[in-house]
Amino acid sequence: MFEIGQEEIDAVTEVIKSGQFMRYRGGEGGFTETFEKELCSKFNTKHALIVNSGTSALICSLAAMGVGPGDEVIVPAYTWVASAMAVCAVGAVPILVDVDDTLTIDPEDIERKITPYTKAIIPVHMLNTPCDMDRIMQVAEKHSLLVLEDACQAVGITYKGKMLGTIGDMGTLSFNMYKNITCGEGGGILTDNEKYYKRALMYHDAGCFTREHASSIQEPFFPGVNYRVSEIQGAILGEQFKRLPKIIENLRERRKVIAEVFADCDKFKILKNNDESSAAAILIIYDKPVKVDSLIEVGGRHIYTNWDPLMNQSSFHKDMNPFKWAKREIIYTDDMCQKTLDLLARVKNIEIPYDMSLDEVKTYAEGICNE
Numbered sequence: 001m002f003e004i005g006q007e008e009i010d011a012v013t014e015v016i017k018s019g020q021f022m023r024y025r026g027g028e029g030g031f032t033e034t035f036e037k038e039l040c041s042k043f044n045t046k047h048a049l050i051v052n053s054g055t056s057a058l059i060c061s062l063a064a065m066g067v068g069p070g071d072e073v074i075v076p077a078y079t080w081v082a083s084a085m086a087v088c089a090v091g092a093v094p095i096l097v098d099v100d101d102t103l104t105i106d107p108e109d110i111e112r113k114i115t116p117y118t119k120a121i122i123p124v125h126m127l128n129t130p131c132d133m134d135r136i137m138q139v140a141e142k143h144s145l146l147v148l149e150d151a152c153q154a155v156g157i158t159y160k161g162k163m164l165g166t167i168g169d170m171g172t173l174s175f176n177m178y179k180n181i182t183c184g185e186g187g188g189i190l191t192d193n194e195k196y197y198k199r200a201l202m203y204h205d206a207g208c209f210t211r212e213h214a215s216s217i218q219e220p221f222f223p224g225v226n227y228r229v230s231e232i233q234g235a236i237l238g239e240q241f242k243r244l245p246k247i248i249e250n251l252r253e254r255r256k257v258i259a260e261v262f263a264d265c266d267k268f269k270i271l272k273n274n275d276e277s278s279a280a281a282i283l284i285i286y287d288k289p290v291k292v293d294s295l296i297e298v299g300g301r302h303i304y305t306n307w308d309p310l311m312n313q314s315s316f317h318k319d320m321n322p323f324k325w326a327k328r329e330i331i332y333t334d335d336m337c338q339k340t341l342d343l344l345a346r347v348k349n350i351e352i353p354y355d356m357s358l359d360e361v362k363t364y365a366e367g368i369c370n371e
């Protein structure tokens with residue numbers, strides 16, 4: 001689901017005509033920088049950095065917070081595999097934990113899986129659904145852990161009035177074409193922490209020590225990679241961002257109509273949402289595993305049991321295998337998050353029919369109920 005049109009075409013045309021494709025060649029005030037400032041202001045966060053993918057945003061954030069070899073990072077068993085692979089990319093190991101009956105990471109299971117080596121938690125706001133951030137932040141504080149929110153699938157969604165991605169120490173967004181707003185491929189990093197922001201800036205841009213803004217950085221420089229975006233992406237995102245409030249409002253409105261119809265349906269229950277008042281997604285749960293063709297399976301590629309390269313603890317080079325650097329033996333088994341598997345067999349995601357009128361949405365919801 002995404003909206004795109006003449007505004008984006010015009011913005012890209014402007015970039016092409018200007019001949020200025022790189023964000024750090026045109027001086028201050030380019031498209032990417034302008035979008036970052038907009039993002040900070042609308043999301044109420046001190047720093048935003050746009051990078052070339054959501055995965056890059058996760059890797060950059062982990063590097064920025066100093067997560068690395070020997071560290072364990074808690075990740076839900078139900079997510080896009082990139083949440084876990086980003087952990088391996090910085091040399092740490094993902095520790096998988098169950099989701100609860102909201103289909104987001106279970107704060108109780110987080111506590112059970114904390115060890116002396118745990119460094120961070122990655123709560124993932126799947127399918128526009130917020131995690132229980134109050135509980136997660138409490139657990140993190142109690143055990144002195146960092147929190148990196150993966151809001152890649154929930155750009156523009158709020159939890160108790162705060163934008164997802166701005167509650168933890170750092171947060172990430174994705175702008176690939178399956179996400180709420182898109183420029184084809186892209187990602188965003190959000191943080192209030194200046195040190196983390198500066199370190200992310202370095203990591204994403206070959207250490208950034210040759211840039212003009214290097215003089216404003218007090219942190220020690222270290223080598224990085226290249227996760228920069230081009231001004232073409234920045235220009236598209238600037239326009240996409242203007243569409244976001246309407247997109248979220250549309251989802252919320254239609255979600256409400258569907259929830260009202262489903263409230264009277266005895267075939268399934270609506271899954272609890274951690275912030276019912278601003279919910280923009282709807283998932284349902286049956287008593288027993290079911291197969292309903294028209295409904296969207298939420299498992300598949302997003303269940304840990306199907307992440308073969310990770311489950312096999314493989315790496316591109318045997319000496320660069322983070323599982324060798326772990327402080328204890330990490331064992332992955334197919335049944336390690338059984339509760340998640342049981343839930344996923346019974347839960348379906350109801351796609352919010354974005355283009356339907358509210359009357360049509362009602363009929364659509366009744367159809368699902370009578371199926």
Ligand SMILES: *Cc1c(COP(=O)(O)O)cnc(C)c1O
Nearest residue numbers: 053054055080082152153174176
């Ligand atoms: C899409 C997604 C990512 C990664 O985003 P890319 O932009 O595709 O790299 C990370 N985590 C989750 C939960 C996602 O859905």
